[in-house]
Amino acid sequence: MSEQENVVELLRDIKGLLSHTKKVMNVDDLAIYTGLSKSKIYKLTQLKLIPTGRNPNIRQKFFDKETIDAWLMGEPNLSDEYLEQQFNKQLLKNKK
Template sequence: MDKQNSSLVQLLLEKIDHLDEAALVKKRVFNVTNLQMYTGWSLSKIYKLTSARLIPFSKPTNGSLFFEREKIEEWLLQNPSYGEAELEEKANAHLKRHHQGNP
């Protein structure tokens, strides 16, 4: 394969990857493979998380696992880490409410 064809194949593969990613964002329910693509996690990590019941999932049959995209997103964002400016802003807002008599 010459260099021009190789570049074209690479471009097409990148376009396919982008289409796959766009399709994932539109899906409401993921299977294990979808979740792996969405998060970049290994199958082993996904199975460990489900086995330990650390991640929200459904298992309507004896073998298949399903994951609701919105619940996964909520779970992924449940323990945010704030930067210094955000922490200072939150602290100031809390102190302001406390001094105004609001909890």
Template sequence: MENPFEIINERLERIENLLENIYSNIGTKETNIITSKIMDIEQLSNYLGLSKSQIYKLTSSHTIPHSKRGKRLYFDKETINSWVLENKIWTQDDIEKQASDYLIKKGKHF
């Protein structure tokens, strides 16, 4: 049977190594806050389920909101979410409620 102190030491060494890797990567990688808000074309492709060529077509026709830094394209996640939802298809109930609200507002009751 192994010595329990050796097992504890091995686990502590693994934890220390993991922490060292995490701390060493903080300076070289973008923080989670930035990466969760900004996407590159690969991330956007996965996020929207579109091919890269479709995204390139949307950017070249200025259909999809994007930023360009040199040759790289960047997409703001919140802006993309708004863009995706801006052409909402209204349900029949939504349309009837809007019509009813409009008639009430104009003073014409039915």
């Protein structure tokens, strides 16, 4: 590995560490922070199973880091089967 590649890798590591100091995160930040996929985050958001910001004037989803930390420690059921069941229930509810 060249010295330039080492520097680039080090800068990526630093950028990742700095992203964990943000108070407010977007979906990309949250995916990196939690290790959850973006699709799982969107499903959780759709089902209102993950705490999000409440600003109706902003379409993009934002997440408060402290609230997410507390939510993660609450041991929510994030299994794919559970999320699919909840998502399907919501779809059926919306069709009626």
